Amino acid sequence: MGIAYSPPDRVIHADIDASTSLCLRNGLHKAALLAGWEIDRAITDGYVYLLTSPQKASLQMKVQVHDTGRIVYPDVPVIDLIFMSADEVNKSASFVIEYGGIRRIRAHVGPCQIFTYRAGVVDEPRNAVMGGIPFVDPNALDGEAHCADDDNSLKTTTAWWACGDLSTADYFWPVRTFRDHWVAYSNATQHNSDFLSQAISYGSSDLPVLRLVPANKPGPVQDSLGIINLFVPMMMRWMGTEEPLNFDPLIAWNTAHPVKVRGQLWDAFVRTKYVPPESPLMFEDLPWFAYSSNEPQFSYGALHWYQTTDLSTVYLREPGITMMDCSEAPPEPSPELSNYVY
Amino acid sequence: MPTESFTLAEATPSVTRLIPSERSTSGYVSRTMAQWRDAMLAGGWTTVTGPPAGYTMKSGTQRGCYLTVYGREDAGAWKFDVRLNDRAMRTFTLGLIPRDEPVPPPPYSAPGDWYRIAVCPYQFALWLDGVADTDTSGTPGVAPRSFFCSMPWVPDGYDGHSSFVLGSFSTRPGFRSTLQWSAQTQFDSAPWSTRDIYRAVIPVMRTRLLTEDPIPADPLRNTQGAVVAGNAYVCSRKGDNIASSENRIAGKLWQCCVLQDNYPWSAVTAEMLGGTWVHLGSQYQRFFGAVDVWPQAASLWWKVE
Numbered sequence: 001m002g003i004a005y006s007p008p009d010r011v012i013h014a015d016i017d018a019s020t021s022l023c024l025r026n027g028l029h030k031a032a033l034l035a036g037w038e039i040d041r042a043i044t045d046g047y048v049y050l051l052t053s054p055q056k057a058s059l060q061m062k063v064q065v066h067d068t069g070r071i072v073y074p075d076v077p078v079i080d081l082i083f084m085s086a087d088e089v090n091k092s093a094s095f096v097i098e099y100g101g102i103r104r105i106r107a108h109v110g111p112c113q114i115f116t117y118r119a120g121v122v123d124e125p126r127n128a129v130m131g132g133i134p135f136v137d138p139n140a141l142d143g144e145a146h147c148a149d150d151d152n153s154l155k156t157t158t159a160w161w162a163c164g165d166l167s168t169a170d171y172f173w174p175v176r177t178f179r180d181h182w183v184a185y186s187n188a189t190q191h192n193s194d195f196l197s198q199a200i201s202y203g204s205s206d207l208p209v210l211r212l213v214p215a216n217k218p219g220p221v222q223d224s225l226g227i228i229n230l231f232v233p234m235m236m237r238w239m240g241t242e243e244p245l246n247f248d249p250l251i252a253w254n255t256a257h258p259v260k261v262r263g264q265l266w267d268a269f270v271r272t273k274y275v276p277p278e279s280p281l282m283f284e285d286l287p288w289f290a291y292s293s294n295e296p297q298f299s300y301g302a303l304h305w306y307q308t309t310d311l312s313t314v315y316l317r318e319p320g321i322t323m324m325d326c327s328e329a330p331p332e333p334s335p336e337l338s339n340y341v342y
Numbered sequence: 343m344p345t346e347s348f349t350l351a352e353a354t355p356s357v358t359r360l361i362p363s364e365r366s367t368s369g370y371v372s373r374t375m376a377q378w379r380d381a382m383l384a385g386g387w388t389t390v391t392g393p394p395a396g397y398t399m400k401s402g403t404q405r406g407c408y409l410t411v412y413g414r415e416d417a418g419a420w421k422f423d424v425r426l427n428d429r430a431m432r433t434f435t436l437g438l439i440p441r442d443e444p445v446p447p448p449p450y451s452a453p454g455d456w457y458r459i460a461v462c463p464y465q466f467a468l469w470l471d472g473v474a475d476t477d478t479s480g481t482p483g484v485a486p487r488s489f490f491c492s493m494p495w496v497p498d499g500y501d502g503h504s505s506f507v508l509g510s511f512s513t514r515p516g517f518r519s520t521l522q523w524s525a526q527t528q529f530d531s532a533p534w535s536t537r538d539i540y541r542a543v544i545p546v547m548r549t550r551l552l553t554e555d556p557i558p559a560d561p562l563r564n565t566q567g568a569v570v571a572g573n574a575y576v577c578s579r580k581g582d583n584i585a586s587s588e589n590r591i592a593g594k595l596w597q598c599c600v601l602q603d604n605y606p607w608s609a610v611t612a613e614m615l616g617g618t619w620v621h622l623g624s625q626y627q628r629f630f631g632a633v634d635v636w637p638q639a640a641s642l643w644w645k646v647e
Contacts, residue, residue, distance in 0.1 A: 140565045154566040191565065213562060215572075216548040218521040218625055219637020235577040236545060239590035240502025250570075252549065258560035259549050261570055 004135035004266045006054055006110040010036045011267055011319045017326040018103040021067040021079055027324035028065055028107055035109040051112040053133045056141055060086040061133055061160040072096060072171040076126060083131045083162035083188055090195035092188030095164025098126035108316050113266045115291055115316060117179055122277055122293045125174035131162025134251050134263030156192065159262050161210055161251060163187035169199035178292055178314055182212040189253040191262055196255050210253045213261065214312050215272065236272035244273035249314060267317040275313055287318040363462035366597045368620050368646040370456045375415055385461020401493060402463030407505040409493050424491055426507040432526055432534040434509045436468060436489045460620055460644045465492040465596045467622060469518055472607045486511040488518050494576050494593025503529050506592050508542050508578060518623040521546060521640055529580045540586035543577045546640040547602055559625065559639035562602035571615065574598035574642060597645045604639045619643040
């Protein structure tokens with residue numbers, strides 16, 4: 001369908017002082033409120049926020065950001081982010097972000113979506129946590145105009161996803177997220193009543209179900225050299241010019257294979273070309289930056305050959321970076337923003 | 343059938359949908375070459391003066407390029423001499439009779455002896471409805487039962503190549519049983535390729551890291567169960583090398599789309615996306631070394647008037 005744009009003034013790209021837990025939480029708090037998240041309630045050392053999709057007011061979820069005093073390997077303090085259904089029945093595991101020292105964390109926050117990362121760092125865990133309510137095919141929403149060939153009653157009433165870059169099974173192993181791959185090994189998803197929370201300790205299989213769906217070869221290509229996906233497939237670029245294609249950032253999951261497309265990321269698109277993380281790009285007359293950094297991933301193992309995204313990159317809309325310097329004072333919600341209604 | 347419109351996007355602007363041609367027709371032709379000629383005329387090709395036996399047809403012109411195809415009957419098979427801009431010729435053979443099956447051909451009036459044809463001004467395809475062009479494991483050895491000839495579309499201003507033609511026929515897996523076609527190609531007045539394996543690959547949306555496990559192929563559907571549709575890019579490679587890892591996008595097939603599910607051979611036509619489409623081919627399990635391979639479930643469809 002093309003890019004799903006949020007209201008432009010509700011897309012925040014914050015560079016947050018993460019030297020202390022409070023600095024980090026305050027920075028995330030400010031960014032969240034600027035993006036239109038509502039404060040559901042304050043909790044000990046944190047907040048629970050209510051997120052509402054700009055697409056439909058009934059599409060909601062909550063995110064809890066707080067500090068439980070958790071210390072993870074190798075003796076690193078972190079804050080916790082828990083994603084959950086609006087009724088709080090279904091909750092993700094705690095995804096974590098490290099604080100301390102001179103660390104800074106960036107957060108790209110929209111009305112119903114967040115991506116965190118550490119600038120220039122891809123392979124280090126405890127930085128990348130992401131999740132939200134996807135843009136949903138209008139055909140799947142009750143009361144929306146539809147253009148389906150065969151409309152049916154399978155409608156979406158709840159949809160959200162989340163993942164983090166440190167395994168929630170052991171808080172030891174780093175795992176893939178959309179920061180560096182098209183699958184997310186530690187994740188939580190919910191579509192209507194189907195909730196699944198997965199905690200993969202080491203990503204060596206095709207078990208996880210939360211993923212983007214990149215364009216690629218239709219199957220393993222064995223050429224006459226007997227090469228089976230050993231080389232990074234580069235075919236999704238124009239011959240000669242090497243110009244990439246741009247794709248809708250479809251996000252898919254299910255309680256088991258095969259996955260189903262549940263929607264697409266907001267303010268994002270996928271481009272079939274690798275660039276270093278945070279590389280800028282002008283597209284559709286708007287500035288963007290490379291969120292994912294999908295470097296070549298080679299096959300390993302005797303029977304399992306791993307496909308890359310053809311070095312694809314997820315781009316997020318760049319509204320300009322807002323510096324969030326440390327404020328030790330507990331943040332207060334902005335009344336006009338917390339009452340914002342789409 | 344899909345509720346989603348096309349999901350794949352061009353470089354700029356954001357979304358490109360079906361690449362329409364001036365006209366697009368489909369029908370049946372029998373062994374009579376005159377019927378092939380008539381079908382090509384209906385699809386926008388023109389007749390040019392040619393050899394006394396058979397017919398020479400000329401395609402429409404795009405970017406200053408055109409195809410000429412000399413079709414003739416020869417020893418029970420149809421042969422097509424394909425030229426791009428009247429330069430180097432490559433002959434493709436389409437056999438009516440499986441050459442390794444000692445079964446007499448059915449009467450010409452039998453449905454299986456009639457080719458389905460789809461034609462638009464820059465592309466045509468011939469195949470037998472209801473059957474694969476090879477067995478599902480892709481084993482060579484049967485006579486070619488399908489032929490796809492195209493001068494694919496490229497965007498305005500594209501200068502990665504100046505001319506490109508592909509022909510896919512089915513002594514190896516052709517367009518009926520996989521989206522990784524055996525094909526011959528010619529680029530920019532260079533000689534025709536001779537090594538055909540995976541020379542034309544139609545990309546799809548991938549849902550799994552692995553495709554080797556003996557599991558059914560994954561379709562890609564949305565919450566409502568609707569199959570996702572995408573543009574039919576074709577990836578190929580210049581020169582005559584054998585490394586399919588060098589394939590790049592060389593164009594997009596006219597009038598075609600990829601559906602992210604496969605369909606039985608009995609699925610010949612479908613009403614979807616506001617029109618009538620004919621089923622060119624679907625991916626099915628292939629035997630791959632020591633294991634069965636299930637590639638991503640996908641199929642290729644051609645929109646006709």
